[in-house]
Amino acid sequence: MHIKLKGVVLRKTAISDHDAYLHVFTEDRGVVSVLARGIGRGKSGMSAAAQSLSLCEFTLFAGRDRYIANAIDLVEPFVELRSNLSGLSLAAYFGEIVSRLFDEGTDSGQAFRLFLNCLFLLSKKALPERQIKSIFELRVCALAGFAPDLSACRLCGSGSAQPMYFDVQEGTLQCGACGGAGLLVNPSVLAAMRHIVYAPGEKLFRFTLSPPSDRQLYSVTEQYLMLKSEKVYPSLNFYRSVADESI
Numbered sequence: 001m002h003i004k005l006k007g008v009v010l011r012k013t014a015i016s017d018h019d020a021y022l023h024v025f026t027e028d029r030g031v032v033s034v035l036a037r038g039i040g041r042g043k044s045g046m047s048a049a050a051q052s053l054s055l056c057e058f059t060l061f062a063g064r065d066r067y068i069a070n071a072i073d074l075v076e077p078f079v080e081l082r083s084n085l086s087g088l089s090l091a092a093y094f095g096e097i098v099s100r101l102f103d104e105g106t107d108s109g110q111a112f113r114l115f116l117n118c119l120f121l122l123s124k125k126a127l128p129e130r131q132i133k134s135i136f137e138l139r140v141c142a143l144a145g146f147a148p149d150l151s152a153c154r155l156c157g158s159g160s161a162q163p164m165y166f167d168v169q170e171g172t173l174q175c176g177a178c179g180g181a182g183l184l185v186n187p188s189v190l191a192a193m194r195h196i197v198y199a200p201g202e203k204l205f206r207f208t209l210s211p212p213s214d215r216q217l218y219s220v221t222e223q224y225l226m227l228k229s230e231k232v233y234p235s236l237n238f239y240r241s242v243a244d245e246s247i
C-alpha cells in the first residue's frame with residue numbers, strides 16, 4: 001500500500017553507502033523509521049530533500065513492518081535556521097524530545113504543529129529562544145499526557161495564595177501556608193506556566209516575561225521535561241554551549 005504523509009526528518013542512520021534509515025516525525029503517526037534506498041547516490045533528489053529538520057512530503061510503501069520511501073519532496077527547508085547554530089541546536093533538542101515522547105503509532109498531530117511552529121519561530125528569530133524553549137518543553141509534556149495541574153494549591157484549593165511552590169515531581173502546586181514543597185514560582189512565572197499549558201494553540205506564543213522571571217521559567221520547564229520524559233538530552237548540553245543569550 002502506498003501512502004503520502006508529511007514529516008520532519010530528525011536524523012539519518014546510514015546502513016550502507018547507498019541506503020539509510022530516516023527517522024521522521026510525522027504529522028499523525030509519531031516518529032517512524034523510513035528505509036530510503038539509494039539516498040547515498042542522490043536518487044530522486046532524496047538526499048537534498050532529506051536534510052535533517054526539513055519538512056518533507058513522503059510517498060511511502062507501507063509494508064507489514066516498515067516504511068520504504070518511493071519519493072521525498074522538500075516542502076520547507078527552514079533555510080535561515082541553517083546559519084543559526086544556536087537556533088539549529090535548539091531545534092535538534094526539540095527533535096530529540098519528540099523522538100522520546102512520540103513513538104510510532106502515537107497521536108502526534110498537535111505536537112507536530114507545535115514542533116513546526118517552533119522551527120518557524122526559531123528560523124525567523126521571532127521570539128527569544130529562551131521563551132520558545134520553555135513553551136515547547138512544557139506544552140509538549142502536556143500533549144504527551146504529562147500536563148501538570150496548575151489550577152490551585154493541591155491542599156487548600158487556593159489559586160492565588162502566595163508564595164506558591166511547584167512540585168516538579170508531582171506536577172502540582174502547594175502554597176506556602178500549606179507547607180510549600182517544591183520550587184518557588186513567582187506570580188509572573190506561574191501565569192506563564194498556566195498560559196503554556198492551558199492557552200489555545202493560536203495564542204500559545206503570545207506572552208512576554210521579563211528578567212529574571214524568564215530565567216526561572218527556563219529552569220522550571222526544563223526540570224519538568226527531564227523528569228516526565230525520564231531522559232537526559234545530549235543535544236541540550238550542546239545547545240547550552242552555543243546558546244545565543246542575546247535573543
Ligand SMILES: [Zn+2]
Pocket residue numbers: 153154155156157158161174175176177178
Ligand atoms: Zn494551600
